[in-house]
Amino acid sequence: MKIKTLHSLALTGCLLPSLACAMSGEPEPTPTPIPAPNSQVSIIAIGDMGTGKEAQYEVSRAIEAVCAEKACDFAIGLGDNIYEVGIDSAQDQQMLTKFEYPYENLDFPFYMALGNHDNSSVSGIGLNNNKGEHQVDYHYQADRYSDKWNMPARYYRFAAPLESEAKLVDLFALDSNPLAALSDLNPEYYQIPYKKKQQKWFEDQLQTSQTPWRIAFAHHPYASNGLHGDAGLYDRVPLLGIVWHNFLEQSVCDNVDLIITGHDHDLQYLKPRKNCGKTEFIISGAGAKTREFRDENRNESYWQQDNIKGFFRLDFIGNKLTIEAYTVEADQLTLAYTRTIEK
Template identity: 55%
Template sequence: MKKLALLAVAVHLPAYGMSWLPEEPEEPVVEVPEGAVSFIAIGDTGTGEEKQYKVAAAMKEVCDELGCDFALGLGDNIYETGVDSVDDVQFIDKFEKPYADIDFPFYMTLGNHDNGWLSGDGLDNDKGEFQVDYHYAEDRMSEKWNMPARYYSFTAPLESESPIVTFFSLDSNPLAAVSDPDPEYRQFKYYRVQEEWIEAEKESAKTPWKVAFSHHPYISNGRHGNAGWYDGVPAFGYALYDFVGDNLCGDFDLMISGHDHDLQILPPVERCGGMTQIVSGAGAKQRPLDDVNRNPAEFQQGDVLGFMHLNIEGSQLTVRVYTVDDVTGEHALAHTYQMTRD
């Protein structure tokens, strides 16, 4: 309506020998803060077995070379059915000891095996509370484990007054699994509560980059497949599909997940414009890809151990994919991918 009013004024100006139309306002220039953030994305780690140690050693070598501020632990932190208390020895055997030589924090999220009643059913979400409690335990072996709540956010560079990226740890398990019998974790209720949280967090986030991480992926060419059709079951994981579509697509640059034991970089799909999906779930187990044509891929490799190193600097993100030989433990750079945000 304002443009129409100005146009009406312009029609009367020829009596003064001149006419004009208002200029379109210039788009504001968004200043990207200076600084860089380097981190590891690694999931499905918590076996306490030899393969986990080999990947951890390779990760340390890469971080010694390139620098790492922290790691994102993408769920299934403790196989096969999580822990039974905050004092469970599995925290030591399947996290503290394998990463004892690594000197930076891990920001953890929960997976289906962390909330398992029978293996990976994800139907006992009460168990996930012990992993939150471990964050606050005063007698733990180190302070590497960070999980202040089932879902939470933090900014990086860590402790910077001018951060460039906000990370959102999502609790995907109640949204991706069959609804928990405990009313606190019932799918519809949990959806609404977590949605209210992320809406408030997005409102307060002032960084140019926004990155979500969770255990369950939105899209994947691995065995579990896309949300809403997990494991070939119609509507399985639809609550997560809906949650991502309503709250992440169009607002987030990147979503990083595990669950499938492979390595994938998947560009934005039409229904979720602007958000790249990374799957990095080969931290201790490997599995072949399922359908390499299910979603367009910038990179995908199955049946191999590995992890990803990501660096955000200014308006550019660089992803380096590393594979790890499950016999020798030697690591190799398999792929480098770059994206620039507008």
């Protein structure tokens, strides 16, 4: 697959022993070494992909083409991993048909977050968070098809380069679903207690983070020009998603360089917002489905595109980050936008 270019602006419990990883409530015990100036980390960001249909395979082939030409160390999956209502056990065949088979030719790990469809008994409602636990269980299943799937907990932290002691990027996989919709009836996922628990974990993790770059990723966006819109006013419903909004503003905003999410089935790279400090936003929810924007001017963007499949690639080299947006139409792959940031 040839890449067409459009010019624009210049764990406790990890599968990989070398992975610097901390899960719920346990900070990394030792400080992260200062990275070498030439350290490189290359990440694919993809969300809302788990259909098992041809569109998912098209995007997978496009990622394969990009990664044949450029470095790709791992992918982050931004939720809605298994449409329409997640899985019923770690042995569910949908883990094969909607994850393993579509990405069989991609030779790198995926670090996954949970979305509303992953936690649903009725399509997309997101009120059965127990179902998301099956995707955590798949991480630990000994006889699974491959070792690509990484989700050691509902929220967790790891650092990259994966095989180096000197880390360049800290990544925080967050669990937005219990905080972003109505409250689950299971007391384990009641919104305020769950927010406090995850918030304490995140703030504890920040205390041991010494990497030059930090990324938070989850399913539900803080800000979006797509159908669902901004947290606290999702789907034009006042206060819908307000607990997630407050968690992000109180603890995550201005403490990470990027918040990367899915949920809206489009591609957006948004500028910082006043209440979130320096943090920028990527929405990469076009891994298998597409949709048009609801209000393309709601938030200021560096670049955005609707009604097309695609994904983002992030390339960190020392104090420089290059963000690339790729669009996919049938088997036509386009590098639609690039932007480089320096610290």
